[in-house]
Amino acid sequence: MNFFSNDFSIRAYVDGVRNRQFSVSEAVEAFLSRISSLNPDINAFLDTYEADSLKEAEAFDRGESNPSLPLAGVPVAIKDNMLMRGKRTTAASRILEKYTASYDATVVSKLKNAGALIVGKTNLDEFAMGSSSETSAFGPVKNPLDTSRVPGGSSGGSAAAVAANMVLGSLGSDTGGSIRQPASFCGVVGLKPTYGSVSRYGLMALASSLDQIGPFGKTVEDVAVLFDVIAGKDPLDATSVDRSWATSLSLGRPFERKPVIGIPRDFFAQGIDEMVARSVEGAIDSFGRDGFEVKEIQLPHASYAVSCYYIILPAECSSNLARYDGIRYARLDDAVSVDSSLRDAYLDQRHAGFGDEPKRRMLLGAFVLSSGYYDAYYAKAQKVRRLIFNDFQNVFDASKGGVDAIVAPVTPTPAFSLGEKINDPLAMYLSDIFTIPVNLAGLPSLSLPVKRSWDSGELPIGFQIIGNHFSEESILSLGHYYQTYLSD
Amino acid sequence: MHTYTDGMFSLHDKELDHLFDLVRIKPESDKKKRKKLLHDLDALLGYFGELQKLSTDNIEPLSGGTLLESVTRADQDRVRMDDSREQQRRECVGAFPQKENESLKVPPVFGAEDVS
Numbered sequence A: 001m002n003f004f005s006n007d008f009s010i011r012a013y014v015d016g017v018r019n020r021q022f023s024v025s026e027a028v029e030a031f032l033s034r035i036s037s038l039n040p041d042i043n044a045f046l047d048t049y050e051a052d053s054l055k056e057a058e059a060f061d062r063g064e065s066n067p068s069l070p071l072a073g074v075p076v077a078i079k080d081n082m083l084m085r086g087k088r089t090t091a092a093s094r095i096l097e098k099y100t101a102s103y104d105a106t107v108v109s110k111l112k113n114a115g116a117l118i119v120g121k122t123n124l125d126e127f128a129m130g131s132s133s134e135t136s137a138f139g140p141v142k143n144p145l146d147t148s149r150v151p152g153g154s155s156g157g158s159a160a161a162v163a164a165n166m167v168l169g170s171l172g173s174d175t176g177g178s179i180r181q182p183a184s185f186c187g188v189v190g191l192k193p194t195y196g197s198v199s200r201y202g203l204m205a206l207a208s209s210l211d212q213i214g215p216f217g218k219t220v221e222d223v224a225v226l227f228d229v230i231a232g233k234d235p236l237d238a239t240s241v242d243r244s245w246a247t248s249l250s251l252g253r254p255f256e257r258k259p260v261i262g263i264p265r266d267f268f269a270q271g272i273d274e275m276v277a278r279s280v281e282g283a284i285d286s287f288g289r290d291g292f293e294v295k296e297i298q299l300p301h302a303s304y305a306v307s308c309y310y311i312i313l314p315a316e317c318s319s320n321l322a323r324y325d326g327i328r329y330a331r332l333d334d335a336v337s338v339d340s341s342l343r344d345a346y347l348d349q350r351h352a353g354f355g356d357e358p359k360r361r362m363l364l365g366a367f368v369l370s371s372g373y374y375d376a377y378y379a380k381a382q383k384v385r386r387l388i389f390n391d392f393q394n395v396f397d398a399s400k401g402g403v404d405a406i407v408a409p410v411t412p413t414p415a416f417s418l419g420e421k422i423n424d425p426l427a428m429y430l431s432d433i434f435t436i437p438v439n440l441a442g443l444p445s446l447s448l449p450v451k452r453s454w455d456s457g458e459l460p461i462g463f464q465i466i467g468n469h470f471s472e473e474s475i476l477s478l479g480h481y482y483q484t485y486l487s488d
Numbered sequence B: 001m002h003t004y005t006d007g008m009f010s011l012h013d014k015e016l017d018h019l020f021d022l023v024r025i026k027p028e029s030d031k032k033k034r035k036k037l038l039h040d041l042d043a044l045l046g047y048f049g050e051l052q053k054l055s056t057d058n059i060e061p062l063s064g065g066t067l068l069e070s071v072t073r074a075d076q077d078r079v080r081m082d083d084s085r086e087q088q089r090r091e092c093v094g095a096f097p098q099k100e101n102e103s104l105k106v107p108p109v110f111g112a113e114d115v116s
Helices: A010-018 A024-042 A050-064 A106-113 A156-163 A180-186 A220-230 A274-289 A302-323 A342-353 A356-369 A375-396 A425-430 A436-440 A472-486 B013-022 B031-053 B085-094
Strands: A045-048 A075-079 A117-122 A169-174 A189-192 A212-217 A261-264 A294-297 A405-409 A445-449 A462-466 B003-005 B008-010
Touching: A010 A024, A010 A220, A024 A045, A024 A050, A024 A075, A024 A117, A045 A156, A050 A117, A075 A106, A075 A156, A106 A117, A106 A220, A117 A156, A156 A169, A156 A180, A156 A212, A169 A189, A169 A220, A180 A189, A180 A445, A180 A462, A189 A220, A189 A472, A212 A220, A220 A445, A220 A472, A261 A274, A274 A294, A274 A405, A274 A462, A274 A472, A302 A356, A302 A375, A302 A425, A302 A436, A302 B031, A356 A375, A356 B013, A356 B031, A375 A436, A375 B031, A405 A472, A425 B031, A445 A472, A462 A472, B013 B031
Parallel strands: A075 A117, A075 A169, A261 A294, A261 A405
Antiparallel strands: A045 A117, A169 A212, A189 A212, A189 A445, A405 A462, A445 A462, B003 B008
């Protein structure tokens, strides 16, 4: 059994377990050994749980778990900004280096209940702030397809872990593109669900009005299976919405009518890499040749999204990160002098505990919220957010002949080199120009590679399928159709 | 005060210290790092100036991810299904870096200089 082939999916694994083609112990051992051989180079994992995973795998093989569960014995990983009871949870920050979670995030409970084995926590940009996974306090993640390049971010570890076949699936979080952009850079599939589809209980908040948890996988089908497991109402997250999901069952069903696809032509204008533009155009053409109606759409305010987002996000994060005082979440037990004042302890702990990027964003947040600048920045950005939201609603409006889905590039360039943008925040922020509008409007979007495999030296390129609120089933079906019938 | 001309900002040193104070982080003392930080913040605030070109008269601000209303539940004492509260409480207390009995021990709220 080749567990590490790019074609070996969650579906194939679960079938293999049920048909007793291999034992879960044998499989988990193989994945753990692959992680330990590749991780020193890729740095996708911050922690792995060998003993726990093997114990769970053995219990599975003894018949103590139900093989009909959707993720029976499947090795998965979660981004280290999600809490898992008894495990260190750092958000890749020094300030949480010694913090151990005392409860499970809802997505973690759901994965466990679905039979998954969580083999470790993945590396990320510090507090999910970044687009390259280079701001991690524990060293950058490298792109498994070209280790001189970034895997994208902030969920770079989760994307790299799947791309390097270290696990079969993983979870990330997407606040401004942090699932879709690394999926695109690493040549895997990633879903940013609708705001409200997945519970954020136990996810460390970055920007509460934008954050969503979503899955990575090698195929759209795997991503749909993971999404069905983690989605749904949670009494512990008031923003989660009461819906039942079975997207994976709808894949492959014939369309009642072929969805109408909208193309935001402006996304292909100046500044986009020629190869990216050509590849995404190629994907669009293949939909057109297959009989899908493809039409151009306008999102007139999308070009303001980066400004809007980098006002709203810092404002929210300066508030959300206030709780990390270096004391409550067990940072430097020996360095807090009880002779200093509490205020000085905060100043010192936060100075030493946070890296440059969280500091820059908190300072920016404090500025845009401060008296005198609030209206010009924060209030203005919230109004522009409404305009961006309205643009999408117009495009999807059926009464005005709207489209069913939007197909667009995920990023202006393929994976860039390590160190290329780390000292230029604005350049880094602009790499999320096509993903950010989707978060501001709370929409779901699926990022998938334009083709199945990449020649050596070739960099993966993805495209995104954006749908209206709670249309995960439609965009996953469309993505699955592309992967099954249209992709090279 | 910072100055605003043609979308170009210039945050001042004193303002930067004030922002550090607002976010409760000891101000950066390294001159080179401060200069870089001021430069980066200026570049970003300058870039954000593009929003001022947009007319947003009569536009309602949007604060959430969807138009759905958040629901709130009645304030009842509830026990989580899978975990006794006592166990969770013990684990939280167990995670305190410094404690006295069952309380989190922190430096005094008022330092010597504040009292004098």
